Amino acid sequence: MNQSPPRARVAIVEDDAILREDLARLVTRADGLEIAGVADTLAAGRALIETALDVLLIDLALPDGNGVELIREARERLANIKIIVVSIFGDARSVVRAIEAGADGYLLKGAGEQQAEEAIRSVLGGGAPISPAVASHILTRMRERTSSPRGADLEVPLTEKETAVLTDLAKGFRYKEVARLHGISPHTVADHVKSIYRKLAVNSRSEAVFEAVQAGLINLKD
Amino acid sequence: MTLRLSPNSKPRWPTVLTILLLLAAFCAGLLVINATAENVPGRPVTTVLVASTPGAPFRPATLPHWECCSTKPLIFRTTLDDATARADAPAILIVSAHDNARLYVDGVLVGGEGPTRGDPTNWSRRPRLIRIPPQVAHPGAVLDIEVQRGVGFGHLRPIYLGEYDELYASYGALRFLRADMHVATGIIAAFVAAFCFAAGPLLGMRGLMYALGGLAASWALQVIGLSPSDPPWNGTVANGIYFAGYFGTSVFLLWFFIEWTSVFAAPSARRHKLGWLTAPWPRALRRKLGLAAIGAMAISPAIIALVLWNDPAIGSQNVDRICGFLGLAVIAFCLTRVVSYYRRNGFRDPFEASAFIFVLIAAVADIIMVRFFFIYGVSLGAAVMFFPLALLLSLAARARGVFEAATATAGKLNLLVAEREREIVANMEEIRRNERAAMLLEERSRIMRDMHDGIGGQLLGLILQARSRKLSDDALVNGLEQSLDDLRLVVDSLEQGEGSLTGALGAFRARIEPRCEAAGVALDWEIEDVGATPNIGPDKTLQIYRILLEACTNALKHSAPARIGVVLRREGDQIEIALADDGAGFTQGAPAGRGLTNIRTRAQQIGADLAIDSNTAGTRIAMKLAA
Numbered sequence: 001m002n003q004s005p006p007r008a009r010v011a012i013v014e015d016d017a018i019l020r021e022d023l024a025r026l027v028t029r030a031d032g033l034e035i036a037g038v039a040d041t042l043a044a045g046r047a048l049i050e051t052a053l054d055v056l057l058i059d060l061a062l063p064d065g066n067g068v069e070l071i072r073e074a075r076e077r078l079a080n081i082k083i084i085v086v087s088i089f090g091d092a093r094s095v096v097r098a099i100e101a102g103a104d105g106y107l108l109k110g111a112g113e114q115q116a117e118e119a120i121r122s123v124l125g126g127g128a129p130i131s132p133a134v135a136s137h138i139l140t141r142m143r144e145r146t147s148s149p150r151g152a153d154l155e156v157p158l159t160e161k162e163t164a165v166l167t168d169l170a171k172g173f174r175y176k177e178v179a180r181l182h183g184i185s186p187h188t189v190a191d192h193v194k195s196i197y198r199k200l201a202v203n204s205r206s207e208a209v210f211e212a213v214q215a216g217l218i219n220l221k222d
Numbered sequence: 223m224t225l226r227l228s229p230n231s232k233p234r235w236p237t238v239l240t241i242l243l244l245l246a247a248f249c250a251g252l253l254v255i256n257a258t259a260e261n262v263p264g265r266p267v268t269t270v271l272v273a274s275t276p277g278a279p280f281r282p283a284t285l286p287h288w289e290c291c292s293t294k295p296l297i298f299r300t301t302l303d304d305a306t307a308r309a310d311a312p313a314i315l316i317v318s319a320h321d322n323a324r325l326y327v328d329g330v331l332v333g334g335e336g337p338t339r340g341d342p343t344n345w346s347r348r349p350r351l352i353r354i355p356p357q358v359a360h361p362g363a364v365l366d367i368e369v370q371r372g373v374g375f376g377h378l379r380p381i382y383l384g385e386y387d388e389l390y391a392s393y394g395a396l397r398f399l400r401a402d403m404h405v406a407t408g409i410i411a412a413f414v415a416a417f418c419f420a421a422g423p424l425l426g427m428r429g430l431m432y433a434l435g436g437l438a439a440s441w442a443l444q445v446i447g448l449s450p451s452d453p454p455w456n457g458t459v460a461n462g463i464y465f466a467g468y469f470g471t472s473v474f475l476l477w478f479f480i481e482w483t484s485v486f487a488a489p490s491a492r493r494h495k496l497g498w499l500t501a502p503w504p505r506a507l508r509r510k511l512g513l514a515a516i517g518a519m520a521i522s523p524a525i526i527a528l529v530l531w532n533d534p535a536i537g538s539q540n541v542d543r544i545c546g547f548l549g550l551a552v553i554a555f556c557l558t559r560v561v562s563y564y565r566r567n568g569f570r571d572p573f574e575a576s577a578f579i580f581v582l583i584a585a586v587a588d589i590i591m592v593r594f595f596f597i598y599g600v601s602l603g604a605a606v607m608f609f610p611l612a613l614l615l616s617l618a619a620r621a622r623g624v625f626e627a628a629t630a631t632a633g634k635l636n637l638l639v640a641e642r643e644r645e646i647v648a649n650m651e652e653i654r655r656n657e658r659a660a661m662l663l664e665e666r667s668r669i670m671r672d673m674h675d676g677i678g679g680q681l682l683g684l685i686l687q688a689r690s691r692k693l694s695d696d697a698l699v700n701g702l703e704q705s706l707d708d709l710r711l712v713v714d715s716l717e718q719g720e721g722s723l724t725g726a727l728g729a730f731r732a733r734i735e736p737r738c739e740a741a742g743v744a745l746d747w748e749i750e751d752v753g754a755t756p757n758i759g760p761d762k763t764l765q766i767y768r769i770l771l772e773a774c775t776n777a778l779k780h781s782a783p784a785r786i787g788v789v790l791r792r793e794g795d796q797i798e799i800a801l802a803d804d805g806a807g808f809t810q811g812a813p814a815g816r817g818l819t820n821i822r823t824r825a826q827q828i829g830a831d832l833a834i835d836s837n838t839a840g841t842r843i844a845m846k847l848a849a
Contacts, residue, residue, distance in 0.1 A: 089709070089710050089713040090710070091713045091714075091717060092717045093717070110706060112740075115736060131729065131732045132725060132728030132729045132731065132732055133714060133717050133725075133728075133729040133732070135728075136717075136725045136728070136729070137717065169728075170725050170728055171724050171725060171728045171749060171751060172724075172725075172727055172728025172729070172730070172731040172732070172747060172749055173728070173747075174735075177747075
């Protein structure tokens with residue numbers, strides 16, 4: 001019974017060689033994680049998601065296209081895969097776009113090794129990392145959609161509780177504090193956030209055109 | 223309110239043709255009936271003996287015979303010819319006896335209506351067809367026709383002797399022309415009058431409509447005076463009603479023609495030397511004319527009643543003559559106006575022209591028929607019925623023209639409005655684009671400035687130090703981390719959530735907390751929801767980030783605190799942001815000079831009141847600025 005559980009297979013899609021190697025080293029060293037493959041382009045990334053993967057670390061700004069496309073494809077192909085966006089700024093627009101495509105969380109480039117490992121483990125363990133800026137951005141997006149002509153048929157609107165949680169997260173409160181404020185467990189807060197992420201993705205898919213327009217408008221490079 | 227009608231609806235040939243065909247068919251029908259009425263298949267009697275009163279001596283006379291002025295019976299005498307005496311059903315056709323007509327054969331009353339004593343009854347203008355009983359119809363039988371007329375003058379048109387059945391067709395035609403149709407025109411005129419009076423206020427051309435209504439009502443009045451058989455009033459009252467209508471016809475005809483030829487006059491009418499006679503009358507003057515016409519109609523019955531009261535017989539003659547002259551003068555005047563109206567305006571409206579032309583032709587035709595062919599004139603009576611109808615149609619056509627013009631104008635206006643709307647939307651978009659472009663430009667230059675102030679200087683410093691080999695690896699990593707931190711703060715400041723500093727500081731917490739944790743310092747986050755802070759844009763937010771980061775970095779680096787607290791609260795219009803630590807404070811000799819100077823400069827830039835309080839129990843840096 002001392003057998004360790006099978007290690008999670010992690011793929012890395014990152015065009016910057018130094019960062020890619022840094023991430024690869026981090027994954028290799030971490031317990032319970034192993035490298036399934038690395039890619040430096042969207043095309044190479046597509047080949048990677050043909051294999052069995054547990055985690056995909058992905059950069060958005062790739063030389064042959066936007067990582068968002070690969071996130072969407074990976075989410076369709078591999079239902080249980082955890083997708084983590086690697087972002088230099090962790091800026092809300094890119095992160096929210098990635099979440100809409102099906103990402104589960106984000107990781108700041110250049111974060112300390114421990115911090116990065118924690119982030120990966122958190123996502124693997126069912127966590128949903130969220131920054132105040134991302135929470136705030138999601139709130140704005142939801143509000144925009146509700147007030148848009150198509151808003152009335154928003155496929156899955158946020159519940160009151162989810163909106164309340166999101167609002168507090170946007171103010172900079174952490175999971176524990178939000179949990180205390182609402183009299184729920186931090187775990188429940190994480191569940192709410194995951195639910196919000198899923199809804200964001202669903203609504204986004206149902207609004208493919210809207211999404212395309214948005215993608216065209218947003219051009220902040222990662 | 224006056225509805226300005228522009229006669230711009232062009233007559234279409236099918237319409238004109240239809241009107242002409244209808245008129246032609248109508249006239250032809252009337253002429254056929256008239257021919258039947260006039261070509262009586264019997265023996266005409268034109269020479270008779272006449273006795274002015276019963277018992278007076280007979281004297282020779284020629285029919286038609288007219289005699290004034292008595293309501294006493296007038297007796298015409300002739301003898302029965304051989305042919306009629308031998309007929310199966312001998313009969314006598316009296317074309318018009320106006321009132322009573324009774325037939326005596328050899329002194330015995332055999333037919334006719336009305337009492338033989340007292341006032342004469344009114345049998346209007348009906349022809350009579352009276353059977354001569356075969357047992358008394360022998361050649362040479364003396365026929366006495368007793369005529370008694372309420373208006374005071376006896377009048378007998380030709381009489382015919384012949385077979386009853388052969389005479390009947392002419393009798394029917396005569397009855398239709400002289401009585402039935404007359405009543406029908408009266409009823410139609412009454413409806414036209416009612417319509418005009420009701421529609422006048424609605425259509426807005428009140429003068430025109432009231433004048434036309436008055437004209438129709440006058441005609442109806444004439445019919446009421448003449449046509450009913452034995453109405454519940456006597457002959458004098460019937461005469462009064464008839465004369466009021468007769469007078470009114472002239473008055474309203476005058477008013478109506480002046481209205482019509484003024485309202486529809488071409489705007490650029492040349493002044494004619496006859497001036498008021500032919501030129502359009504101004505509105506105020508027409509108004510006075512209308513009031514005068516109504517006034518005249520109000521007092522005319524009183525004058526007529528007075529005249530008839532004094533002497534019904536002579537009075538009737540005088541009123542009839544005066545009204546006749548007045549009518550002739552009015553018709554001459556109207557003709558002058560109509561002619562000059564058409565000279566000015568030209569032919570435009572088929573309905574109107576048909577009405578005018580119809581009346582003119584009818585009047586002329588009647589005069590010619592009566593004067594030269596001694597045939598009873600019927601056209602004018604029919605024309606009077608159709609005249610208001612044609613004019614109403616003309617009005618309707620004009621109104622439709624106006625309606626169409628209004629619709630077309632509305633359509634054009636709609637197009638114009640739509641075009642303007644598109645232009646405005648385009649302009650708005652242009653303005654929005656320009657605003658956006660200006661905003662982006664401003665943002666861009668601000669970011670450039672921020673980069674220059676922050677990361678540019680830091681990187682340059684690192685490069686210079688590295689060149690002079692004074693830079694340790696730790697210092698390099700430290701410096702680069704600072705640069706990246708600053709860059710991230712720039713990004714965060716641009717993403718300031720919800721337009722509130724609360725959200726912006728929330729983002730900042732995510733940046734700073736890992737650092738505090740790494741240093742083993744607890745972060746006390748006491749952030750109040752301060753609501754919207756429109757005065758604190760991305761630029762000010764970035765400076766606040768930098769001040770807080772600087773303060774935090776200073777504290778972590780130099781003061782070794784156990785806790786760092788960040789406070790955000792609102793005091794009225796002011797927002798207070800403070801960072802406090804429980805470290806050693808600057809006074810413990812830490813060289814905090816450059817950091818503090820930076821903080822002061824930045825606070826000054828964003829117009830914040832800065833308070834730095836440092837002692838051995840810790841340091842507190844607080845700033846206040848407008849929300």
